Amino acid sequence: MAYEPRIASALSGATRSQLDYWRREELLVPEVSATRPLLYSFRDLIALRTFVYLRESRPLQTIRKAMNSLRDIGETEHLSKYRFVTQGRRGIALVQSSGEGAVELVERPGHQLTVLALGDVLRSFPLDSIEVPNLAHPRPKLSVNPAVRRGYPVVAGTRVGYDLVAGLVRDGVSPAEIKEYYPGVSAEAARDAVSFADYVDRAAGRTAA
Template sequence: MAYEPRIASALSGATRGQLAYWRRQKLLVPEVSATRPVLYSFRDLIALRTFVYLREERPLQTIRRALDKLREIGETDHLSRYRLVAQGRRSIALVQDAGDGAVDLVEKPGQQLTVIKLGDMLRAFPLGEIEIPSLAHPRRRISVNPSVRRGYPVVAGTRVAFDLVAGLVRDGVPPEAVKEYYPGVTAAAARDAASFADYVDQAPERTAA
């Protein structure tokens, strides 16, 4: 499965400028393709959402230090495998498998910590004045499932890509009439597809670092 930057941005909350900057800085290089066409994996999306969530509370340099420490202690798996949380006033912690403790990666590397806050990267979370949607359901009737159309957003319960439905609505087809083209797509699902398409196209650009 692969996601172009436009979709990766919408599903992760990172701006396209941030995606490009993080690629150049080798902070998160897409595992499918880092050159044109740039393509991100589903695992990349999870890692990107972690970056975005942490970036709201920690400077980029702190995130970089945490990633460097991960490598120093021999943790070299894909970043989506790790649960990183903002801890205390300045630190970032790696949540342990048991889920009831964590290891400091920045202020006192290696020190055992008690987890105070954990953002679930698959759920919706606030980012400034907007809300980054749930990864599995960016809209109630829109689904992102790695086993369906390689993870491309579709109308839930179907294999119909969201942008095909949104295109019909934008061309003037009433949501109630979309089922004439795609029988499995309800009017409510058509409205959700159009809403998500608007979000993809209009997601605000923020600072690219």
């Protein structure tokens, strides 16, 4: 699935200005299309959520140093392949594939650490004035699955895009009547679709640095 910046922003928590800046600085360049139209992959979403998660407690220059150290130690896979943990007051560490240790990337690059805790960047988390949704289930009755419509947000158990349902409700169709258009979509799922559409609109209007 290719995600346009508006949806990538909503599902990752990154603002549109952050997406643009991180792309220009080559911290995270969309792998589907880095020129207009800009298109992000599902792997990019996971990497973006990691950046947003780290950005809450670390300045951008620290994250940039960690990414440079990652390349210096020979790790050149897509960023979604890696798991990170914050250490101490300023550190960022790469969790080893075994999950039993980590390598410091900022304060003492290459130094081995013991992993005490790891935030799950796929779950929901608060950010400024919004709640970045769980990536797999941005709403209880919605799902994001790379195997279903290449990861576009749909009503769970169907292939119906959230935006189609939300559009009908916004046009005056009641949630209870949605099943007349899409039999597999319950009233509760229709309300979730509208809730997520409203969230996408709010997220798109954020201008945080």
